[in-house]
Amino acid sequence: MNARNFDLDVGARLRELRVREGLSQRALAKRAGVSNATISMVEANRISPSVSGLRQILSGIPLSLSEFFAEAKGEADKVVFRAGELKEIAGGPISFRQVGTNLEGRSLQMMHERYQAGAVSGKAMLSHQGEEAGLVIRGRMLLEVDGSRYELSAGDAYFFDSRKPHAFKNIGEGELELVSACTPPTF
Amino acid sequence: MNARNFDLDVGARLRELRVREGLSQRALAKRAGVSNATISMVEANRISPSVSGLRQILSGIPLSLSEFFAEAKGEADKVVFRAGELKEIAGGPISFRQVGTNLEGRSLQMMHERYQAGAVSGKAMLSHQGEEAGLVIRGRMLLEVDGSRYELSAGDAYFFDSRKPHAFKNIGEGELELVSACTPPTF
DNA sequence: GGGATACGTTCAGAAAAATGACCGGTTGGA
DNA sequence: TCCAACCGGTCATTTTTCTGAACGTATCCC
Numbered sequence: 001m002n003a004r005n006f007d008l009d010v011g012a013r014l015r016e017l018r019v020r021e022g023l024s025q026r027a028l029a030k031r032a033g034v035s036n037a038t039i040s041m042v043e044a045n046r047i048s049p050s051v052s053g054l055r056q057i058l059s060g061i062p063l064s065l066s067e068f069f070a071e072a073k074g075e076a077d078k079v080v081f082r083a084g085e086l087k088e089i090a091g092g093p094i095s096f097r098q099v100g101t102n103l104e105g106r107s108l109q110m111m112h113e114r115y116q117a118g119a120v121s122g123k124a125m126l127s128h129q130g131e132e133a134g135l136v137i138r139g140r141m142l143l144e145v146d147g148s149r150y151e152l153s154a155g156d157a158y159f160f161d162s163r164k165p166h167a168f169k170n171i172g173e174g175e176l177e178l179v180s181a182c183t184p185p186t187f
Numbered sequence: 188m189n190a191r192n193f194d195l196d197v198g199a200r201l202r203e204l205r206v207r208e209g210l211s212q213r214a215l216a217k218r219a220g221v222s223n224a225t226i227s228m229v230e231a232n233r234i235s236p237s238v239s240g241l242r243q244i245l246s247g248i249p250l251s252l253s254e255f256f257a258e259a260k261g262e263a264d265k266v267v268f269r270a271g272e273l274k275e276i277a278g279g280p281i282s283f284r285q286v287g288t289n290l291e292g293r294s295l296q297m298m299h300e301r302y303q304a305g306a307v308s309g310k311a312m313l314s315h316q317g318e319e320a321g322l323v324i325r326g327r328m329l330l331e332v333d334g335s336r337y338e339l340s341a342g343d344a345y346f347f348d349s350r351k352p353h354a355f356k357n358i359g360e361g362e363l364e365l366v367s368a369c370t371p372p373t374f
Numbered sequence: 375g376g377g378a379t380a381c382g383t384t385c386a387g388a389a390a391a392a393t394g395a396c397c398g399g400t401t402g403g404a
Numbered sequence: 405t406c407c408a409a410c411c412g413g414t415c416a417t418t419t420t421t422c423t424g425a426a427c428g429t430a431t432c433c434c
Binding site: 008010047048049050051052053054064065066068069070108109110112131132133134135137155157159179181182183 | 195197234235236237238239240241251252253255256257295296297299318319320321322324342344346366368369370
C-alpha cells in the first residue's frame with residue numbers, strides 16, 4: 001500500500017501529538033519500544049505504519065487508536081458561554097440551546113433544552129454512532145428508548161446509545177427543562 | 188486511560204462490520220480493491236494491516252478510520268437513572284453524582300454536581316485527552332481555565348479541553364448546582 | 375576551538391504484510 | 405449427478421514496513 005492519498009495526514013497528526021507531549025522522536029521511540037527511524041519516516045509519510053505498529057508507537061504517548069483517529073481539532077478558545085449566548089438550534093415549542101456555536105471537530109455537545117407543554121422530539125431511525133445523556137432540571141418528561149417508556153422528573157437522568165430510536169415528550173403542565181450531552185456531536 | 192481500546196480486536200471488528208454490510212470477503216475485497224487473502228488474514232489476526240491498507244479496505248464498506256476505531260460500546264441497557272440513584276463519586280463539601288455506575292467502555296460521562304459554599308475542585312495538571320462542558324443550574328461559580336478566570340451564574344455554561352488546567356469554586360452564599368459532561372469518562 | 379549531547383534524517387538488510395493462484399467445502403440449478 | 409459459482413482459508417512470491425547503524429547539523433559548556 002502506498003502512503004500517499006491520505007484524507008487524514010497520519011504523519012502530521014503523530015508529530016502534532018508528539019510535540020504536544022514535549023517528546024523528541026528518539027524519546028518517543030524509546031518509550032514506545034520502536035526505532036527512531038520509524039517515527040521519522042511515519043511523520044514524513046514515507047511509510048504507512050501497520051495498525052499494530054501505530055498502536056505500539058502511540059503507547060508511548062500514551063494514546064489509544066480511537067483517540068488518534070478521532071476527528072481532530074478545530075480550536076475555539078472560548079470557554080464560557082453566557083446564558084443568553086447559547087446558540088438556539090431548534091425552534092417553535094422546543095428550544096435547544098447549544099453550548100458553543102461551531103462544534104466542528106469537537107467530540108462533545110452540550111445543550112440546554114426547554115420543551116413547552118406537550119412538545120415532542122426524537123429520532124425514529126438509528127443514526128450515527130454516539131451516546132447521549134441528560135438530567136432533568138424542572139418539569140416532567142416521558143422518554144421512550146427502543147420501545148420502552150420512562151417517566152422522569154427533576155433530578156432524574158438518562159443515558160443511552162444514540163443509535164437506538166428515541167423520543168422525548170413534555171408530559172407536565174408547565175415547561176420541561178433539562179441539560180443534555182451527546183458524543184460525538186454529529187447532529 | 189481507556190485501555191480497552193489498546194486491545195481492540197481489529198480482525199473481529201472488521202468481520203463484524205463486513206458481515207453487517209452483508210458482504211463476503213471477496214465482495215468487500217473487490218469493492219475495496221484489495222485481495223481476498225488480505226481480508227481473510229486480517230480478520231484472522233494473522234497480519235496487522237498498515238493504516239493505509241486498512242483505509243483501503245474500509246473504503247469498500249465504506250467507513251472512516253475514526254469510525255472503525257470508535258469505542259465499541261459496552262451495553263448496559265439501563266436507560267433511566269432516578270435522582271436518588273445517581274452514583275456519588277466524591278464526598279465532603281462537594282457532591283459529584285454520576286449518571287450510571289459503570290462507565291467502562293462508555294465515551295460519555297454526565298454528572299450532577301453540587302458544591303457547598305466555598306468548595307473548590309479541579310485539576311492543576313494537564314491530564315488525559317477529552318473535553319468537558321457544563322451548565323450552571325443554581326448559584327455562582329468561579330471557573331479558572333488555563334490562567335483565565337470567569338464568573339458564572341444560573342444558565343451560563345462552559346466548554347473547554349480537559350487538558351488545560353482548570354478549577355471550579357463556589358463563590359456564592361448558598362449551594363452551587365450544575366450539570367456537567369466529559370468525554371471520554373477518564374476521571 | 376574541542377568535546378559531548380541532542381535533534382531529525384537516510385540507508386541496507388531483516389521482518390512483516392499484500393498479492394495471485396490455489397485448496398477443499400457448500401449451494402443451487404440444469 | 406454434474407457443473408458452475410461462491411464461500412473462507414492457505415501458500416510462495418512480491419512489495420512494504422521496520423530496524424540498527426550510520427550521517428549532518430545545532431547547541432551548550434569548558
